[in-house]
Amino acid sequence: MAxxxxxxxxxxxxxxxxxxxxxxxxxxxDGAPQAVPVGVEASCSxxxxxxxxxxxxxxxxxxxxxxxxxAVGTLTVRVFTxxxxxxRNLLVRLARPAxxxxxxxxxxxxxxxxxxxxxxxxxPLPATGPMTLSFDVDEPTAAGPIVLEELGVFEHREGLxxxxxxxxxxxxxxxxxxxxxxxxxxxxxxxxxAAIFLPPGALKRYAxxxxxxxxxxxxxxxxxxxxxxxxxxxxxxxxxxxxxxEPPGANLNGGLHQSMRLLDGHGLTTTDGVVxxxxxxxxxxxxAIAGTFFGHRSLxxxxxxxxxxxxxxxxxxxxxxxxxxxxxxxxxxxxxAGILIAWVPKQLGFTQVDAVIAPxxxxxxxxxxxxxxxxxxxxxxxxxxxxxVHASFALWFVxxxxxLPGWAVVSIVLHAKQWRxxxxxxxxxxxxxxxxxxYKARYTGEFALTTTSAGASLFCGLFEVPSRFRFAQAxxxxxxxxxxxxxTPIQPQSAAANSLATRExxxxxxxxxxxxxxxVYDKMMQLLNGDLWPGYVTQLQVVVFNVVPRYxxxxxxxxxxxxxxxxxxxxxxxxxxxxxxxxxxxVFFVMFASxxxxxxxxxIALLAASVPPLxxxxxxxxxxxxxxxxxxxxxxxxxxxxxxWPIRTWLLANNALHYWTPILNPADSVLATFK
Amino acid sequence: xxxxxxxxxxxxxxxxxxxxxTWLLWAQLSGxxxxxxxxxxxxYVQSQRESPxxxxxxxxxxxxxxxxxVERFDFQPGAAMHLxxxxxxxxxxxxxxxxxxxxxxxxxxxEADVESGGVTIGVLESGxxxxxxxxxxxxxxxxxxSVLLGYHRSITVVIANNxxxxxxxxxxxxxxxxxxx
Numbered sequence: 001m002a003x004x005x006x007x008x009x010x011x012x013x014x015x016x017x018x019x020x021x022x023x024x025x026x027x028x029x030d031g032a033p034q035a036v037p038v039g040v041e042a043s044c045s046x047x048x049x050x051x052x053x054x055x056x057x058x059x060x061x062x063x064x065x066x067x068x069x070x071a072v073g074t075l076t077v078r079v080f081t082x083x084x085x086x087x088r089n090l091l092v093r094l095a096r097p098a099x100x101x102x103x104x105x106x107x108x109x110x111x112x113x114x115x116x117x118x119x120x121x122x123x124p125l126p127a128t129g130p131m132t133l134s135f136d137v138d139e140p141t142a143a144g145p146i147v148l149e150e151l152g153v154f155e156h157r158e159g160l161x162x163x164x165x166x167x168x169x170x171x172x173x174x175x176x177x178x179x180x181x182x183x184x185x186x187x188x189x190x191x192x193x194a195a196i197f198l199p200p201g202a203l204k205r206y207a208x209x210x211x212x213x214x215x216x217x218x219x220x221x222x223x224x225x226x227x228x229x230x231x232x233x234x235x236x237x238x239x240x241x242x243x244x245x246e247p248p249g250a251n252l253n254g255g256l257h258q259s260m261r262l263l264d265g266h267g268l269t270t271t272d273g274v275v276x277x278x279x280x281x282x283x284x285x286x287x288a289i290a291g292t293f294f295g296h297r298s299l300x301x302x303x304x305x306x307x308x309x310x311x312x313x314x315x316x317x318x319x320x321x322x323x324x325x326x327x328x329x330x331x332x333x334x335x336x337a338g339i340l341i342a343w344v345p346k347q348l349g350f351t352q353v354d355a356v357i358a359p360x361x362x363x364x365x366x367x368x369x370x371x372x373x374x375x376x377x378x379x380x381x382x383x384x385x386x387x388x389v390h391a392s393f394a395l396w397f398v399x400x401x402x403x404l405p406g407w408a409v410v411s412i413v414l415h416a417k418q419w420r421x422x423x424x425x426x427x428x429x430x431x432x433x434x435x436x437x438x439y440k441a442r443y444t445g446e447f448a449l450t451t452t453s454a455g456a457s458l459f460c461g462l463f464e465v466p467s468r469f470r471f472a473q474a475x476x477x478x479x480x481x482x483x484x485x486x487x488t489p490i491q492p493q494s495a496a497a498n499s500l501a502t503r504e505x506x507x508x509x510x511x512x513x514x515x516x517x518x519x520v521y522d523k524m525m526q527l528l529n530g531d532l533w534p535g536y537v538t539q540l541q542v543v544v545f546n547v548v549p550r551y552x553x554x555x556x557x558x559x560x561x562x563x564x565x566x567x568x569x570x571x572x573x574x575x576x577x578x579x580x581x582x583x584x585x586x587v588f589f590v591m592f593a594s595x596x597x598x599x600x601x602x603x604i605a606l607l608a609a610s611v612p613p614l615x616x617x618x619x620x621x622x623x624x625x626x627x628x629x630x631x632x633x634x635x636x637x638x639x640x641x642x643x644x645w646p647i648r649t650w651l652l653a654n655n656a657l658h659y660w661t662p663i664l665n666p667a668d669s670v671l672a673t674f675k
Numbered sequence: 676x677x678x679x680x681x682x683x684x685x686x687x688x689x690x691x692x693x694x695x696x697t698w699l700l701w702a703q704l705s706g707x708x709x710x711x712x713x714x715x716x717x718x719y720v721q722s723q724r725e726s727p728x729x730x731x732x733x734x735x736x737x738x739x740x741x742x743x744x745v746e747r748f749d750f751q752p753g754a755a756m757h758l759x760x761x762x763x764x765x766x767x768x769x770x771x772x773x774x775x776x777x778x779x780x781x782x783x784x785x786e787a788d789v790e791s792g793g794v795t796i797g798v799l800e801s802g803x804x805x806x807x808x809x810x811x812x813x814x815x816x817x818x819x820x821s822v823l824l825g826y827h828r829s830i831t832v833v834i835a836n837n838x839x840x841x842x843x844x845x846x847x848x849x850x851x852x853x854x855x856x
Contacts, residue, residue, distance in 0.1 A: 002689035002690045002692070002693040003689050003693075005693040006692055006693045009693065009699075010696075013696075013700070016703075168707055168708070168710075168711040170714035170715045170717075170718060171707070171710055171711050172714065179707055183703045183707070187699070187700075190699050193692055194692060196688075197688075197689050
């Protein structure tokens with residue numbers, strides 16, 4: 001009877017999670033109801049007569065415009081439409097200055113109203129023909145250009161300031177979003193416990209597709225925190241007013257420009273004749289696929305399509321992983337790991353390659369799970385399975401090259417007894433690397449199998465820990481380029497400059513080994529402190545992280561892995577599934593970690609390797625059988641958890657170690673300059 | 676024997692989980708329903724800001740007012756309250772602590788006339804503002820506020836100065852406090 005009740009509660013919880021998330025789809029991806037099609041003509045007159053004033057008006061999505069001036073003055077917007085009877089509500093979101101006066105003439109002027117930059121405002125319009133909107137800056141209090149992040153005309157007011165909700169419509173959007181996320185987090189955690197009591201057969205069969213949809217729902221809940229039109233800016237408005245205003249090639253627009261040019265027949269270039277020196281081609285291709293499936297009328301459309309495909313990719317990859325992991329773990333264990341992977345912070349709203357590394361890692365773990373299952377059954381491994389494993393690694397390599405050390409080590413471990421099979425990863429590596437190298441060579445005149453930014457990354461990585469070195473500051477491409485130009489006339493993006501930078505960084509390591517120790521230790525602690533789950537932390541996670549800080553969660557999960565290894569419980573499975581933790585994370589202890597944004601695969605792997613054993617009876621039997629080893633492992637982790645931060649503090653304060661130069665003369669290092 | 680004990684524990688765990696799940700679902704639903712009802716109520720109360728709601732638990736005359744060192748506090752029960760604040764820009768001037776009598780919600784309605792400076796009128800719980808309305812404009816100042824109460828047994832209605840320049844002068848014409856269970 002109790003199990004039946006739990007089953008019903010489980011279904012209700014899943015239904016609530018799906019409803020709460022899926023209903024946010026339109027808010028995040030559309031941002032507003034369908035606007036009335038209008039034409040917009042904008043002009044501006046500067047407050048100071050001798051100054052010129054220009055205005056840029058851009059329809060970033062159907063019926064919604066971004067309008068910006070470049071000087072203090074009056075912005076005049078003439079709005080005309082073929083459907084004046086439907087043009088009843090004007091939606092405006094002011095970004096700058098803090099306040100402006102808006103007067104509507106249609107054709108007679110109405111009394112001016114004050115607009116602030118506190119969010120969306122809806123102004124009722126008379127049902128007449130063309131109208132003129134005048135935005136005046138009150139110069140003494142708010143000098144500066146006028147920026148309207150969105151301006152559109154709508155028939156109805158509903159759905160512009162509040163989301164239209166069937167249930168609980170009276171609750172304001174921000175409060176509702178918080179409540180929904182906290183409630184969904186609680187229900188998600190409940191399903192983890194409830195899954196233990198569900199029939200394993202049914203869970204094994206239905207969990208993978210259900211996890212996919214639940215994951216999509218949780219992703220939407222996460223996205224709505226950053227991209228709700230009622231609380232913040234919707235996705236379209238965010239991209240139109242932020243990343244797409246930056247020059248092509250910036251973090252959030254590089255892939256978009258590349259793919260738009262590819263779709264327009266200009267190749268995988270960022271601008272004319274320029275291929276990205278610091279990126280692999282995969283993300284540009286991914287954006288192009290997104291544009292092909294979901295639309296690419298403009299860069300804003302392409303950004304929205306890309307975010308949608310990223311979200312679908314993440315959800316589908318989780319389903320694939322769950323289906324494969326069912327061969328290795330109990331269904332309840334897979335459900336628990338799957339829910340946690342769907343629940344952790346994600347980077348899906350941002351159009352950069354880091355957003356799709358987590359799903360790529362999930363596909364690798366899925367392929368490894370299939371292989372491990374055959375290994376456990378002592379079955380021969382078909383070449384098709386190994387091809388699948390290395391194809392998934394190659395997918396990551398197409399996206400980002402940091403997989404290479406881990407891929408190499410895993411390949412050697414997997415094929416230690418069948419050396420010929422190493423040809424599979426080598427072939428994949430050469431095909432991907434040579435294809436991209438040959439493509440880039442047409443533009444750069446040099447051949448490189450991967451990116452030519454390892455030197456830049458090593459350079460930036462050096463200074464992510466506090467120190468007295470001169471370069472210890474926020475690292476940018478420009479800082480690296482300036483440094484290279486001071487050393488050599490070689491093009492900073494070239495392979496030769498890359499080699500030079502790498503050599504200089506290695507010399508610096510040898511000159512200041514103490515700095516390397518401090519840097520590696522500090523970055524490891526940042527990883528353990530929660531950086532391994534990069535992305536914006538929403539109420540979905542805050543409700544848990546406020547109770548158990550991320551550091552203790554990570555250490556607890558690491559302890560499970562330590563116990564598995566200590567009591568010899570499924571060592572191969574644990575180590576193989578946790579490979580990003582041991583073979584990918586350390587790459588960023590010495591290279592540029594950028595506040596952890598590259599770590600998403602590490603967090604996923606930690607969950608995949610450490611959560612399912614907790615749902616296995618044999619794990620507890622193994623612990624009971626080898627109590628001594630288990631106790632030692634736990635004791636070591638407790639000692640580490642307690643002493644790790646004091647050690648970091650001591651290291652950072654220990655200048656004698658930090659600036660110790662036992663081997664090389666600091667005068668020979670071009671990086672050894674102090675502030 | 677061992678197996679039977681394991682089965683018993685497993686059944687017990689299932690019962691506990693089922694009970695926990697029931698509580699969790701009920702708690703989520705009741706919490707959000709209560710909040711939805713509250714916001715509906717807020718909308719209703721704010722729509723009534725021009726006309727006093729019936730049957731207050733306390734009004735201007737029945738609230739147990741105390742004052743700090745105000746310049747002038749002229750108040751006769753049944754009449755309006757005339758207040759000239761001290762010069763502390765945001766200092767509390769008059770306050771009345773009342774027992775919540777187990778209420779979950781409080782509504783506060785008032786109408787005042789600000790003759791100079793500014794004023795904040797609201798409710799404190801455990802020393803923190805849980806509802807407040809402020810005006811720094813001369814003339815009529817009327818508002819209605821609703822607030823969910825915590826588990827504390829008392830709240831305090833406060834009239835505070837809200838004038839960075841110093842002193843303010845006002846007349847509170849009427850003020851009503853409603854405690855809803």
